[in-house]
Amino acid sequence: MKYDMDQLLKSALFSKEKPDDSLNQKIIRKFEEKEIENMRKRNRKISIPAAAMLAATVLAAGSASTYAAWKYLTPDQVAEMAEDQGLAAAFQSQDAVAINEVQEYGGYRITLLGIVSGRNLSEFLIEDEAGNVSMDRTYVVTAIENADGTKRPDTSSDDYGKDPFFVSPLIEGLNPAQHNIMTMDGSYFEIVENGIQYRIAECSNVEKFADRRVYLGVNDGTFYNNEAFQYEENNGSIRRNDSYEGVNALFVLPLDKSKADEQAAEAYLKSLDSEEKMQETEEENPEEKLDRQVASETSTWKIADFNEKTTLVHEIQLSPDEDGNFHFEYTIGKDGMSSAGTVYQELITDRDEEGLLKARSIFGEEDTVYIETYTLNEDGTLTLRTYQHK
Amino acid sequence: MNRIQLEQCIHEYGTDIYRFCRQITESRQEAEDLYQDTFLKAVELEEQIDFRYNPRSYLISVAIRIWKNRRRKFAWRQRIAETCKFTEKLRDEEIPEQAGSAEAEALKQELQEQVRNAVRNLNEKYRIPVYLYYTLQLSVEEIANTMEIPQGTVKSRLHKARALLKKELEVIWDEI
Numbered sequence: 001m002k003y004d005m006d007q008l009l010k011s012a013l014f015s016k017e018k019p020d021d022s023l024n025q026k027i028i029r030k031f032e033e034k035e036i037e038n039m040r041k042r043n044r045k046i047s048i049p050a051a052a053m054l055a056a057t058v059l060a061a062g063s064a065s066t067y068a069a070w071k072y073l074t075p076d077q078v079a080e081m082a083e084d085q086g087l088a089a090a091f092q093s094q095d096a097v098a099i100n101e102v103q104e105y106g107g108y109r110i111t112l113l114g115i116v117s118g119r120n121l122s123e124f125l126i127e128d129e130a131g132n133v134s135m136d137r138t139y140v141v142t143a144i145e146n147a148d149g150t151k152r153p154d155t156s157s158d159d160y161g162k163d164p165f166f167v168s169p170l171i172e173g174l175n176p177a178q179h180n181i182m183t184m185d186g187s188y189f190e191i192v193e194n195g196i197q198y199r200i201a202e203c204s205n206v207e208k209f210a211d212r213r214v215y216l217g218v219n220d221g222t223f224y225n226n227e228a229f230q231y232e233e234n235n236g237s238i239r240r241n242d243s244y245e246g247v248n249a250l251f252v253l254p255l256d257k258s259k260a261d262e263q264a265a266e267a268y269l270k271s272l273d274s275e276e277k278m279q280e281t282e283e284e285n286p287e288e289k290l291d292r293q294v295a296s297e298t299s300t301w302k303i304a305d306f307n308e309k310t311t312l313v314h315e316i317q318l319s320p321d322e323d324g325n326f327h328f329e330y331t332i333g334k335d336g337m338s339s340a341g342t343v344y345q346e347l348i349t350d351r352d353e354e355g356l357l358k359a360r361s362i363f364g365e366e367d368t369v370y371i372e373t374y375t376l377n378e379d380g381t382l383t384l385r386t387y388q389h390k
Numbered sequence: 391m392n393r394i395q396l397e398q399c400i401h402e403y404g405t406d407i408y409r410f411c412r413q414i415t416e417s418r419q420e421a422e423d424l425y426q427d428t429f430l431k432a433v434e435l436e437e438q439i440d441f442r443y444n445p446r447s448y449l450i451s452v453a454i455r456i457w458k459n460r461r462r463k464f465a466w467r468q469r470i471a472e473t474c475k476f477t478e479k480l481r482d483e484e485i486p487e488q489a490g491s492a493e494a495e496a497l498k499q500e501l502q503e504q505v506r507n508a509v510r511n512l513n514e515k516y517r518i519p520v521y522l523y524y525t526l527q528l529s530v531e532e533i534a535n536t537m538e539i540p541q542g543t544v545k546s547r548l549h550k551a552r553a554l555l556k557k558e559l560e561v562i563w564d565e566i
Contacts, residue, residue, distance in 0.1 A: 009524045019404050019405065034433070187393055188393060189393075331549070
């Protein structure tokens with residue numbers, strides 16, 4: 001009896017298993033425990049600006065009475081529970097803005113409690129993508145409740161994190177899918193107290209954008225959701241999508257317009273771009289470099305170019321399997337260099353007028369580089385040709 | 391890595407990392423430990439994960455490193471005992487259902503079991519690319535990045551693995 005080894009391996013090693021939510025939550029909990037432990041170890045070294053401390057002392061009593069009528073913890077209390085005395089002081093300072101705006105969507109009540117921005121406010125600073133410590137930050141505190149009055153699960157509960165939220169500043173004129181807490185060196189910390197989930201979300205200081213409208217968007221899910229909000233490319237406005245059935249709260253953040261700094265904003269956006277470019281041009285090893293050079297050189301080639309500029313060393317005709325995929329396996333060269341794989345049917349749509357697929361495989365050892373090309377024929381078969389690069 | 395990045399990694403790559411851990415460790419408990427440790431180690435290493443490049447490859451390479459270290463440290467006895475459980479589990483949960491007679495299905499399952507056993511017996515330098523290629527369906531390029539070896543070597547190892555498996559399984563197939 002003859003069996004197709006490729007198919008047999010695929011079916012024998014196929015897996016549908018997924019990690020349990022509780023396992024993933026366990027990782028997040030362990031991560032938080034470690035974070036708190038690390039913070040405890042390193043926090044005392046960072047000084048809090050004297051002005052912020054003074055303001056905290058003067059305003060503490062007033063702030064407390066203002067919040068007394070509320071059922072929520074105040075932002076500084078949330079910061080204290082996060083063991084961040086520096087941030088707690090900042091939330092009691094004159095620079096902090098206390099808010100009590102409520103929005104209810106998708107079965108959840110979201111309350112924006114407060115915001116503060118500035119340098120060195122927190123005792124725990126976050127490293128940005130380049131490994132630099134970000135000191136100039138914005139912190140926003142929100143409370144999330146179940147609208148039906150039931151309690152939110154405690155952070156130690158297995159149910160914690162099963163209905164996640166994405167909380168992020170969004171800036172008018174910048175596409176929120178590209179500019180949100182994730183791309184702005186963001187992070188957050190959560191506690192659950194009396195069934196209310198509090199989140200301190202933080203990212204690079206957004207006050208530099210204060211001449212625009214800056215929002216706080218809250219959607220269900222772990223990531224920014226394009227369905228929850230609408231971004232108009234032509235005027236840069238960001239709106240709630242009224243027909244979205246989940247959570248899509250959108251608050252306007254009360255920023256001090258005098259803090260707007262067009263130059264700093266432009267420089268910040270440029271720095272995000274340059275980070276991206278730097279990551280794109282990371283050092284390659286010589287083989288990768290050669291592969292990339294050959295890939296770039298041959299990317300626009302037609303079949304005639306390959307025939308003219310390279311040497312054809314192997315050619316086979318492949319028939320599709322029942323799913324429309326093409327499997328191959330062959331050996332070339334005097335050292336028995338082998339190639340095996342599958343050309344999946346989704347790759348077939350992207351081809352030139354002669355049927356040559358855009359997908360190629362480039363491989364080799366030392367100074368020999370092979371380019372494997374695939375051409376779809378009119379009868380539905382695929383011709384695999386391997387050329388040796390000169 | 392901060393919490394948001396960690397959640398993003400788990401959301402996007404958790405399933406693949408978990409499946410790889412299940413294949414390579416051969417027991418659920420061991421796989422869950424390796425899965426957790428992979429993410430926590432990635433955090434601890436404090437290497438910034440470039441989400442535009444290939445975090446999946448990075449995470450798998452972390453899993454491979456931890457697993458190799460652990461395997462050196464712990465007794466092989468436990469693994470042999472767990473292998474039996476894993477075999478049963480695979481039979482129950484992981485074989486895609488296909489219509490066919492009971493006899494054909496039993497034959498297919500028998501074959502698949504033989505294939506899994508044969509893969510488990512491969513030297514790890516062949517076994518890891520086989521799991522990455524067939525279970526996670528990583529491309530040759532991704533496997534090369536993950537294992538930090540040239541693409542040509544990956545192709546050769548996959549080829550060699552298939553040749554070894556063919557030889558190993560030939561005897562069994564001839565008997566069926």
